[in-house]
Structures are given as structure tokens and as C-alpha cells.
Amino acid sequence: MNKNLQVATIGGGCFWCTEAVFQEVKGVEKVISGYAGGNVPGEPTYREICSGLTGHAEVIEVTYDESIISYEDILVIFMTTHDPTTLNQQGADRGTQYRSVIYHHNEIQERISKEVVHQIQGYYEGKIVTEISAAPVFYKATQEHQDFYKNNNGQGYCTYVIEPKLAKLRQLHADKLK
Template structure:
């Protein structure tokens, strides 16, 4: 088995997902960025936020599958946001906030679809998370990286990110660093 793998996940604001996944055993690196758009060049936050580029706010994470499986990452992912809304998460609205799993090989695609099938009966409405082939990742600007750790007193961090972190910490205690 390969020592390091990549996963590309979007579930609303990348600051939230980044803060959550940085705390998991086996996750070695998390980078906030953009993927899935169709405009040329490197997108900026301002362009992606307009909703006109087609890009999604996502995280690219590097993980050790001997410590945490792709499937385990997906269970945390589905616990960390609302997969039943289209183009919205919390107070964020627009195509950039779409729930999406970008897979980079057939095994990830199969795993993503299997986890969705397993979780679907637990929801009263359909899971709307997209499963798409990964094409390209663009890291977000530096001020977006490690946002929670650098801005813990920010109102967004205390009112949005911290409650999500506490929820994940309660659900996945055994998987935390």
C-alpha cells in the first residue's frame, strides 16, 4: 500500500474543513484551495467567491492510509457539514460551497459512492454531495491557510468553526491527534 495518499473534499467554507482534518491521526497535511472550475488561469478568492468560476472551496489533504482510511476520512467529512443542501453551507451560499468529493482513482470513486449509499438511510432527505473526477487543485491565498489556528478569536472561528470542532471531537475521539 502507498505510504501517502491524497483526498480532495469540499463541504462549504474550507476554513472549517481544514481545522477539523488537521486534528485527525494520519492526516499529515491540509491545504485550503479551489478545484472544479473551468475558467483559465489560477483563480483568486474574490473570483471564486463570485460564484462565476465554477470552482469549489475545498481542502487537499495528504494522509497515511495505514493510520486512517479514505473511508474513515469520508465519515468525518459527512459529519462535518450538511450533505443535503445544494450550493450552501450554514451562512454561505453559492456554487463555491457545494458538497463535493473529488476522487483521483477508481477505488476512491467506489469508496465515495459506497459511503454515500451506507449513510443515505440515516438522512430523511437525499445526500446531494457530488462525486467528481479530480482534475486540478489551486492552493488558496496564504491568509486562508491554517486560518482557524491563526484567528481563533475571530467571530467566524468562535461561532462557526469551534462548534463543528467540538462535534467532531465528541464523535471521533479515538481518531484525534
């Protein structure tokens, strides 16, 4: 395994959106959609997550090559391609499962997370409400949720919700694209 590979775990609403964004970023090796941060025992199902009762957030696990892209750059892209000022909501998706969250895997990631949120705050009128917490257990979503945009880009959700986020990515971070 490449010793430069690192993992970032982030959630910015529906995991289909954040997955599609990071699949286009240079240095990203793999993106897995899943769930983290819940308070019920066992592996949750998509239906249970959608109820909002498990406490889990829809997140992605991003495996990236830190010799190509930094953790800070991953977070800047993340913070600028979703709305980190809306509590438990992204667009029409509402509930704790759609919260903005950064799950750090070590003290360095924790420090960088706090620094990036502080730096980005000046670009938003509202207060950033992104949760920053230690990475809990990550549960991979079922296969139908993996590569969702790639496999379903003609669907309405993809057209009206994911494509504007991809356009924002391309506008703000063209230098970071594959």
C-alpha cells in the same frame, strides 16, 4: 516519501471549516485549502471564487497516511461534520463555491466515495447532494487562507461556525483524533 501517503480532495462549504476539522485527525499529515472544479481558464483568485461565477468549489487537499487512517474513515468524518444535504450551501455561506463535493483520484476512491455516501444516507432525513467527480486541477489558496482557524480562532466566524464543527468531530470521532 512515505509510500503510505495518499491524497483526498473534498469540499464541505468554507474551506476554513474543513481544514480545521482535518488538522485534528490522526494520520493526517497535511491539509491545504484551495479551489477545484471550475470552468474558467487560469488560476482563480479568492475574490473570483467568492463571486460564484468561476464554478470552483472551496476544497481542501488532505494528505494522509493510509496505514493510520483509511480513505473511508476520511469520508465518514467529512460527511458527518458538514451538512451534505444542502445544495450549494453550508449555513449562511451560499453559492456553488460552497457545494459539498468529493473529488476522487482513482477508481478505488470513486467506489469508496459512492459506498460511503450510500451508507451515510440513512442518517440524514434529506437527500445527500454531495457531488462525486474525478479530481480536477487543484489550486492552492493564498497563505492567508492556510491554517485559518489556528491563526484566527478568536474571530467571530471561527467561534460561531468552525467551533461547532470541531465539537461535532470530537463527539462523533474521538477515537480518530491526534
